[in-house]
Amino acid sequence: MKKNDSIPYPLYVFENFKKKFTDFLIKIADVLSFLQLIVKNTFGKNFEWQEFSKQCYVIGNKSVGLISITGIIIGLVLTIQSRPPLVDFGAVAMLPGMVAVSLIREMGPVITALICAGKIGSSMGAELGSMRVTEQIDAMEVSNANPVKYLVVPRVLAAIIMIPLLTLYADVIGIFGSWIGVNIKDDVSLTLFVNQAFASVEFIDIIPAVIKSFFFGAVIGIVGCYKGYNAERGTESVGVAANSAVVTGSLLVIIVDLVAVQITDLL
Template structure:
């Protein structure tokens, strides 16, 4: 009996694995088809410029406040935590440059993308999910309108454009927060601090960070729109779509950052 039970258990585990794997492949194919439709409608005629500008304003307006607070706190914490070791080695003058390079190369883009994944990704997932549940998207399809062109493409492009701008804004706010942190113990003018900070920043530090921010924005916009657009029926599916959009977008941001760091090191 034990052998039969063991054989049946292993067989059921194998079948479950095959089923999950097939579902994964189907999901990948569905995502690729969704990306193809987005790409096709992005370069088609009659681009929804007004909706694109509206989504840019919404993304910036929703995220600017939280990014401002987060940027100042990151700059403060990074400065306060890094100052004591530099004091021990007599290298306090390197603090502005170290903070600036850390913010511009890594912390600014990643923290901004994760914040936007929570704010923007969940918003897109919930908004499009509610439209799917209330059959507004179905009504657009029946009336021969193109919901991908009007609802998805402007949101994806707005996220792709706005997140690099928000990243640059977060870098500036973070450096200002670092200046505040330095002035807790010392008395340094803002002009001197900025000159010391950007003396250590090179061209190669800025360009890769900005480029990967575009990919962060594209990932967040695509994931948020995909989860909301393909939400299932039922009111609880709106929450599921929003939550899944945040988790998936955050994970993909970390993966994209890992790949970008490896490419940057090779260059």
């Protein structure tokens, strides 16, 4: 809303706030309607297993290399940064367990989700945005096909399934990177290091991390598909959809993690 000199400034601020708040409520209703379509088509007949399998492969194959490099670096950096204080207190033996718990409970799930939000979320937004701009989605609707069932549901479910698996893989690779970091100055066998690491890990450390990874996957898949599916006309809207999917997905991942930490703390 543009400023009009004939309108008092307090009234202008109020009208501008009212318009933005109304737009926000409309956006929330639109997202909920989109989520309802996803749930309805997920449990409908004739599930697209072939497209689901393809998306699982695409998500895993596109991300596993980057997750491998990131996991090793995170484990290596955590070990190098944590070792000097533990040496001062004579508690170097606690290093494997500390790194393992940090990776499994927080670093692994969050870093993996943020990477996937950047890589998978932007890919979904750009791909569906391109299909919207080139009117492929419109053609499916006109031909009585269900674009949500064929394009959106397999991508969302693939993200929900694959991101927890990528998280577990990142945890394992991170622990291996920590072992590399320990052996820069010490000489510890991999078997001994793994035994020390998992001696400090409890069942309550793994389950909440895995559960919130499913929610991370749902957030990334839904946001990426929503932004692409509802892209506006014009080629520039594809880039806007991809960028918006990354920013919104990353922010929601942090918010979901904050809520998950509070819930886990109550257990």
